[in-house]
Amino acid sequence: MQNExxxxxxxxxEMLKFSKNVIExxxxxxxxxxxxxxxxxxxxxxxxxxxxxxxxxxxxxKQHKTPLLISYALINRFHILDIHPEKSWVRNLxxxxxxxxxxxxxxxxxxxxxxxxDDYVNGYLDTYVEHVKNESSTEKISxxxxxxxxxxxxxxxxxxxxxxxxxxxxxxxxxxxxxxxxISNLAKHMDVDKMVDVVxxxxxxxxxxxxxxxxxxxxxxxxxxxxxxxIENKKFVDSFLRVEKWxxxxxxxxxxxxxxxxxxxxxDNLLIQNKMYxxxxxxxxxxxxxxxFTQVAVGDHLVSPECxxxxxYAVGSEDKTLRMYPTGHVGMIASSISQKKVLPELGKWLLxxx
Amino acid sequence: MHLMSSKPQALNSIGPMRAFASNSKKVxxxxxxxxxxxxxxxxxxxxxxxxxxxxxxxxxKKVNQKAPEVPQDVEQIDSFKRIWIDIFDNDFTxxxxxxxxxxxxxxxxxxxxxxxxxxxxxxxxxLQSVNLPSKEEIDEVYKEIHSLKKRVGKLELELKKRGIKxxxx
Numbered sequence: 001m002q003n004e005x006x007x008x009x010x011x012x013x014e015m016l017k018f019s020k021n022v023i024e025x026x027x028x029x030x031x032x033x034x035x036x037x038x039x040x041x042x043x044x045x046x047x048x049x050x051x052x053x054x055x056x057x058x059x060x061x062k063q064h065k066t067p068l069l070i071s072y073a074l075i076n077r078f079h080i081l082d083i084h085p086e087k088s089w090v091r092n093l094x095x096x097x098x099x100x101x102x103x104x105x106x107x108x109x110x111x112x113x114x115x116x117x118d119d120y121v122n123g124y125l126d127t128y129v130e131h132v133k134n135e136s137s138t139e140k141i142s143x144x145x146x147x148x149x150x151x152x153x154x155x156x157x158x159x160x161x162x163x164x165x166x167x168x169x170x171x172x173x174x175x176x177x178x179x180x181x182x183i184s185n186l187a188k189h190m191d192v193d194k195m196v197d198v199v200x201x202x203x204x205x206x207x208x209x210x211x212x213x214x215x216x217x218x219x220x221x222x223x224x225x226x227x228x229x230x231i232e233n234k235k236f237v238d239s240f241l242r243v244e245k246w247x248x249x250x251x252x253x254x255x256x257x258x259x260x261x262x263x264x265x266x267x268d269n270l271l272i273q274n275k276m277y278x279x280x281x282x283x284x285x286x287x288x289x290x291x292x293f294t295q296v297a298v299g300d301h302l303v304s305p306e307c308x309x310x311x312x313y314a315v316g317s318e319d320k321t322l323r324m325y326p327t328g329h330v331g332m333i334a335s336s337i338s339q340k341k342v343l344p345e346l347g348k349w350l351l352x353x354x
Numbered sequence: 355m356h357l358m359s360s361k362p363q364a365l366n367s368i369g370p371m372r373a374f375a376s377n378s379k380k381v382x383x384x385x386x387x388x389x390x391x392x393x394x395x396x397x398x399x400x401x402x403x404x405x406x407x408x409x410x411x412x413x414x415k416k417v418n419q420k421a422p423e424v425p426q427d428v429e430q431i432d433s434f435k436r437i438w439i440d441i442f443d444n445d446f447t448x449x450x451x452x453x454x455x456x457x458x459x460x461x462x463x464x465x466x467x468x469x470x471x472x473x474x475x476x477x478x479x480x481l482q483s484v485n486l487p488s489k490e491e492i493d494e495v496y497k498e499i500h501s502l503k504k505r506v507g508k509l510e511l512e513l514k515k516r517g518i519k520x521x522x523x
Contacts, residue, residue: 008427049503113493114500123507182450189460191467198467198474200493213450217442222435 021231028231032245035238037079040091042102046131050106053128054078055135059094066165066354067099067136071125071156073147074257075207076250078104080334081146083242087334089343096347098354101132103149107251113200115254117261118279121155129156129163140165142350146333147171147303151265154311155278158287166353167288168346170295171303171329172311176266179307181300182213187266196259201252211247214301243330272310288315291353294322295342297332321349374483381479388472391465398462405455413445 046053070090072078081089081102093100103125108115132141143164145153150172157164176184195202212220230236253261270276276283294312296305305324312322323345327337417438425431449455478488487495 010428011431014428014431110492111496111499114497119504123504180451182447185451185453185456186459189456191460191464194464194467198470213446215443216446217439222439 018225018228021228025228025231029237030241032241032248035241035245037077037083037242037246039082039085039088040094045101045135046128048124048127050108050112051124051128052104052106053131054102054104056090056094056100056102058099059091060097062097063099064097064351064354065136066138066140066142067101067132068093068142068144068350069101069103069129069132071103071143071145071149071153072105073149074105074152074251074253074261075148076246078102080243080246080330083246083334084239087239087336087339089333089338092339092343093347096343096351098347098350099136101128103128105251108201108254109252110200113196113255116256117152117155119254120152120257121159122279125152125156126160129160133163139163142166142168142354144168144170145172147329148173148261150174151261151271154271154285154288155276155283157290158283158285159278159281161287161289164290166291166293166350167317168293168295168350169308169311171297171300171332172294172308173265173303174314175269175272175307175310177269178304178310179266180304181302181307183210183302184266184304184307186210186213187262190262192259192262192267196255200255202255202258203252204250207250208248243334272314274314285311285314286316289317291319292317292321293346293349294320295332295346296322296324297327297329298324299327299331300329302329319353370483373485374479377479377482381476384472384476384479388469391468391472395462395465395469398458398465401458402462405449405458409445409449410442413442416441416445 041057042054043057044052045055070078070081072081082091085091090100090102105120105124129141129143133139140163143153143157143166145151145168147170150169151174153167154169154172154174157167173179176187227237227240230240264270264276268275271283272285274282274284274286292312292315294308296308298305300308309322312320323342325332325337325342327335327342332338332342420441421434421437423430425434474489478490481488
């Protein structure tokens with residue numbers, strides 16, 4: 001008797017369909033240059049070196065009094081917060097009646113390798129906060145920091161608490177020793193002095209390597225298999241390409257800033273111990289005494305919840321809220337969960353304090 | 355006669371070849387050091403790929419144990435793919451999270467940076483031979499610009515504060 005292995009005809013059918021989708025992809029998919037990531041209308045209200053302050057056009061007749069300034073991360077660009085009309089963080093807040101400003105850190109060049117934490121905290125962010133205060137005739141603003149942008153915003157809030165009415169920390173990078181991610185493991189073993197001395201700014205290629213070791217098979221294979229399977233689904237393809245374009249566009253990080261970030265956060269863990277200095281001033285987290293809202297994603301594989309949550313317990317605020325969401329780092333800000341759960345909760349919290 | 359004979363010498367003293375020749379010893383030294391560095395680099399590079407291939411082999415064994423049958427239909431293929439991806443992602447994440455990977459990768463990058471530094475030094479010799487600034491000299495300019503910008507920013511802020519105080523009076 002011979003063992004006969006019979007192949008299901010459906011397998012052949014699936015394989016043929018998949019091959020056809022791969023061949024037809026160039027006809028069905030836009031080139032990256034054809035995709036605009038600037039979804040919601042805005043004006044550039046101030047520029048400083050390579051950074052810009054964006055002010056979004058209101059989507060409601062009346063806005064709440066206290067404006068919100070978002071300090072986006074240093075990795076990738078702010079577009080993820082406005083990546084698609086149906087998943088836009090910014091648009092949702094505008095629809096809830098908030099006056100939204102965004103900080104675009106721009107693209108540093110070799111010339112910017114000496115920019116440090118002080119320049120970002122007491123230079124750019126402070127200048128833009130003052131601009132927002134003047135433009136909206138308020139003495140205090142609401143400040144939101146996302147990821148590494150929240151590390152900068154946290155340092156700023158401790159040094160300038162008089163300018164911040166409400167502080168929102170979204171997946172903040174705070175306690176490097178508790179971080180359980182692959183990124184943290186690589187950061188802890190990095191000779192950052194040598195890197196900055198030799199290459200100047202942290203090159204984007206290094207960041208792409210770090211991305212590639214995060215769930216490499218899910219992200220490197222399954223994601224693209226799904227893309228080709230759904231190549232005829234216009235909505236899926238549009239959404240996929242927007243995120244891919246965003247992922248493939250990360251600016252360099254200024255050398256001195258990167259050096260202090262790796263050393264003080266991941267290697268020596270100074271921030272959470274209230275031992276970090278920015279521009280010669282001690283960052284004491286207890287000085288954050290205004291209402292604070294911390295948002296953490298349980299499935300975050302870039303900034304683990306253990307790295308973000310200690311901020312909630314370290315600040316001096318009496319009015320503080322910690323929320324955990326069953327999603328990932330990007331899912332928390334640009335997904336249906338963010339639209340249905342994260343943003344309504346944030347809006348409600350912010351409205352009560354604006 | 356004196357002028358004629360000294361002219362070629364004068365030309366030679368400002369041309370790129372003379373400057374390059376006087377620094378060629380440095381180039382040789384750098385190349386020897388690069389060669390020595392490459393040995394260390396290769397050691398960490400081999401270890402890097404050894405760690406990846408060992409992890410791959412272990413993960414594949416786990417997949418074979420969990421899904422020993424050859425998938426026969428579309429549903430089985432999907433299940434097999436899910437098992438394969440989950441096991442490989444878990445095992446590789448465990449590797450990337452480990453101290454042995456972190457240390458080796460840190461050393462590998464460090465050696466690569468040292469190689470880059472030697473390469474920069476060779477480039478500097480060529481740059482100097484044609485009277486162009488070296489990387490260090492350009493860095494000095496960047497540092498100076500950064501420091502000046504900071505000072506100007508502080509002065510502008512001071513002026514603004516004084517202006518506000520004046521207007522308040």
